[in-house]
Structure formats: structure tokens, C-alpha cells
Amino acid sequence: MKQTPRMSSDSLKIGMAAGAGALAASLIYFLSADESTTSGKVPKSHVKPHLRVFVSGAAGQIAYSLLPLLCSGAVFGPATEISLQLLDITPSMGILGGVVLELEDGAYPLLRGIMITDKPEEALKDADVAIFLGGYPRKPGMERKDLISMNCQIFSEQGKALEKVGSKTCKILVVANPANTNCLILRANAPKIPASNFTCLTRLDFNRAVAQVAKKAGVKLGDVQNVTIWGNHSATQFPDIGTASIRTRNGAMKPAAQVIADDEWVKGEFVVTVQQPAKPYSMQGSYLQQ
Numbered sequence: 001m002k003q004t005p006r007m008s009s010d011s012l013k014i015g016m017a018a019g020a021g022a023l024a025a026s027l028i029y030f031l032s033a034d035e036s037t038t039s040g041k042v043p044k045s046h047v048k049p050h051l052r053v054f055v056s057g058a059a060g061q062i063a064y065s066l067l068p069l070l071c072s073g074a075v076f077g078p079a080t081e082i083s084l085q086l087l088d089i090t091p092s093m094g095i096l097g098g099v100v101l102e103l104e105d106g107a108y109p110l111l112r113g114i115m116i117t118d119k120p121e122e123a124l125k126d127a128d129v130a131i132f133l134g135g136y137p138r139k140p141g142m143e144r145k146d147l148i149s150m151n152c153q154i155f156s157e158q159g160k161a162l163e164k165v166g167s168k169t170c171k172i173l174v175v176a177n178p179a180n181t182n183c184l185i186l187r188a189n190a191p192k193i194p195a196s197n198f199t200c201l202t203r204l205d206f207n208r209a210v211a212q213v214a215k216k217a218g219v220k221l222g223d224v225q226n227v228t229i230w231g232n233h234s235a236t237q238f239p240d241i242g243t244a245s246i247r248t249r250n251g252a253m254k255p256a257a258q259v260i261a262d263d264e265w266v267k268g269e270f271v272v273t274v275q276q277p278a279k280p281y282s283m284q285g286s287y288l289q290q
């Protein structure tokens with residue numbers, strides 16, 4: 001990115017790409033959730049001719065990976081043009097200018113226009129989709145309650161802006177942590193928009209759990225179904241394979257616990273690896289053994 005040489009390590013690059021990938025997958029699912037995805041038809045949300053897409057924290061690292069996915073058509077489909085309405089704080093406007101130059105260099109045919117601003121009411125106006133990446137980061141020495149208090153202010157203010165200038169049909173995805181709490185605050189401040197239009201990102205945890213199960217069972221990722229993540233998007237969450245099933249070599253679906261047959265792993269290493277990816281027990285294994 002011009003003016004934004006922020007990706008300093010390989011692990012950071014992997015984290016950002018995974019976050020943006022999970023986010024894109026979540027959006028596709030969320031946008032088509034009220035439409036028939038099993039009929040073989042393209043979901044209606046994917047064939048709208050034009051969407052206004054709001055992104056906050058647009059000068060940040062997740063945005064760096066996400067914006068090209070939005071512009072390429074990977075999220076809204078190849079028949080939908082988008083206009084980006086990008087928000088960040090005043091000190092980040094220079095970086096955001098670099099992001100715009102980078103996107104222009106991409107010459108995405110589906111990108112109709114880009115607006116950048118540090119004013120929530122400008123950026124949220126008439127947005128069809130709103131993705132909230134921007135928030136106050138947790139800094140050394142900060143307690144969770146300090147983070148919640150800082151972000152409570154940000155999300156109250158942005159929720160009020162959404163209520164004032166946003167579209168009643170806007171679909172909203174909150175990513176900035178604490179994502180569940182921020183989403184609740186946003187929703188409380190924008191009551192004109194139905195509660196069902198709000199969601200927050202737990203997809204990353206779900207993806208991580210599916211990958212661990214697939215690796216342990218030696219199957220492809222697509223062969224794992226119905227893994228559950230209970231609780232908040234935090235270290236207190238509980239990944240659960242009680243309802244999960246796995247497609248075996250002969251094509252039959254079997255309970256995941258039966259295929260894995262390692263209760264100690266299910267209750268120990270699996271839970272910790274999904275809850276706290278910074279402490280990976282094992283980077284070995286393969287999904288491709290079948």
C-alpha cells in the first residue's frame with residue numbers, strides 16, 4: 001500500500017488475510033441469508049446493480065485485505081457495482097488517501113467511486129452495507145473494561161449517525177472488538193433498522209475450528225459440517241463438535257466425535273487452539289490425506 005507499509009511480519013499477513021477472508025465469507029452468507037441459496041439461483045443480493053458500501057477503520061490492516069475483495073466482485077458478485085464510503089479518524093486521512101490511490105491502481109471495473117471522510121454522518125449516508133472495522137485498539141496495560149468504555153463512545157456516536165442518515169434496509173457487520181458488545185451498542189442507537197440486519201464476526205473462530213477438525217480427521221475442509229462456537233468472540237468461547245459430522249472415505253456422514261475418537265484432544269488441545277490461536281499446539285497435519 002502506498003504510504004502504509006504496515007505489514008511487518010508473515011504471521012501478521014496471515015492474520016489479516018484470514019480475518020478479511022472470514023469477513024468476506026460472513027458477508028456473503030449474511031447478505032443471502034433471507035434468500036434461497038439452495039435453489040441453485042444466484043441470491044438476489046448478488047445481482048443488485050449497485051451497492052453503497054460503508055467501511056470504517058478503512059486505513060487499518062483488515063481493510064487493506066478486505067477492500068480488494070469487495071472491489072473484485074468476490075463478495076457481491078460480478079454483476080454488482082459498488083461505491084465505497086470510507087471512514088477513519090482525522091490523523092489517518094493521509095493513509096486513507098494512499099488506500100484510494102492503491103484501489104485506483106487496481107482499476108476494478110466494478111468500482112464506481114470512492115469517498116473518504118472522517119465524519120460518520122457523511123460516510124454512513126444511504127449505505128446498503130456497513131462494515132465496522134474501526135475502533136480503539138487494546139494497548140499494553142489496558143483492561144478489557146477500558147477498551148469497552150472507549151469503544152462504547154465510538155459505537156454510540158456511529159449508531160446515532162446510522163439512525164440519522166442510514167438506510168432502513170442497511171445490513172450491518174461489526175468486526176471491531178469487542179465485536180458482540182460493539183454490535184449491541186450500535187443496534188441500540190439505531191432502532192429504526194431491524195435487529196435482524198445486525199451481526200458481528202464469529203466466522204473466524206468457526207473457520208479455525210473447522211480447520212482443526214479437518215486436520216485432526218485427515219479430511220478436506222468441505223467434509224466437516226455443523227461445528228458450533230458457543231459464547232462470545234473471546235477466549236471464553238467454547239468450540240463444540242457435539243453436533244458436527246464428517247464425510248468419511250466411503251462418502252457416509254458420521255458423527256465427528258466418532259471419527260476423531262480422541263476425547264482428550266476434543267476437550268483440551270482443540271478448545272485451546274480455537275480460543276487462543278497465539279498458542280498453537282500443533283502446526284502439523286494435513287487436510288489432503290483423502
Ligand SMILES: NC(=O)c1ccc[n+]([C@@H]2O[C@H](COP(=O)([O-])OP(=O)(O)OC[C@H]3O[C@@H](n4cnc5c(N)ncnc54)[C@H](O)[C@@H]3O)[C@@H](O)[C@H]2O)c1
Pocket residue numbers: 019056057058059060061062063087088089092133134135136137154174175176177179201202203204205233
Ligand atoms: N471479530 C473478529 O473476528 C476480528 C478479527 C480480526 C480483527 N478484529 C478487530 O477488527 C478491528 C480492526 O482490526 P485491524 O487489524 O484492521 O486494526 P487497525 O488498528 O489496523 O485498524 C483500525 C483502524 O480503525 C481506525 N479507527 C479508530 N477509531 C476510529 C473511529 N472512531 N472511527 C473510524 N475509524 C477508527 C484506526 O485509525 C485504524 O485505521 C480491531 O478491533 C480488531 O480487534 C476482529
